[in-house]
Amino acid sequence: xxxKRFELEQVLVYRQEMEKLRKQxxxxxxxxxxxxxxxxxxxxQLVELLTQEFQRCQSDVGCVDDLRxxxxxxxxxxxxxxxxxxxxxxxxxxVSEKRTDLTEASKEKKVLESLKxxxxxxxxxxxxxxxxxxxxxxxxxxxxxxx
Numbered sequence: 001x002x003x004k005r006f007e008l009e010q011v012l013v014y015r016q017e018m019e020k021l022r023k024q025x026x027x028x029x030x031x032x033x034x035x036x037x038x039x040x041x042x043x044x045q046l047v048e049l050l051t052q053e054f055q056r057c058q059s060d061v062g063c064v065d066d067l068r069x070x071x072x073x074x075x076x077x078x079x080x081x082x083x084x085x086x087x088x089x090x091x092x093x094x095v096s097e098k099r100t101d102l103t104e105a106s107k108e109k110k111v112l113e114s115l116k117x118x119x120x121x122x123x124x125x126x127x128x129x130x131x132x133x134x135x136x137x138x139x140x141x142x143x144x145x146x147x
Contacts, residue, residue, distance in 0.1 A: 009116075
């Protein structure tokens with residue numbers, strides 16, 4: 001399509017940039033979600049280890065204040081884990097929205113790319129028809145001219 005420029009080229013470039021931006025946003029949201037999941041796993045493992053340690057040392061704990069301190073600590077950790085799970089739920093929704101945005105941006109770009117390809121194909125056909133007509137005209141003129 002060297003002779004004719006695609007009329008919607010600027011729109012296509014814009015859509016390509018939007019798709020690129022949406023990919024970056026999706027990747028960032030995905031990384032944030034993965035990090036939050038890893039943090040939750042670490043917290044749950046820590047609580048599990050501390051629970052096992054508490055069970056082993058339970059007989060050594062002599063006063064009620066120590067038991068209350070352990071109880072408060074575990075309650076706080078359960079609340080932190082609950083908040084982390086809520087944060088993960090929110091991040092999963094965000095990732096889903098970003099995935100939808102990315103899909104939509106990709107579709108919009110593909111529509112314009114297919115339109116560009118269609119226009120290029122039509123232009124090539126048009127040029128081929130003009131060339132054929134020109135060659136036909138030349139051959140007709142050669143036959144018509146008396147020698």
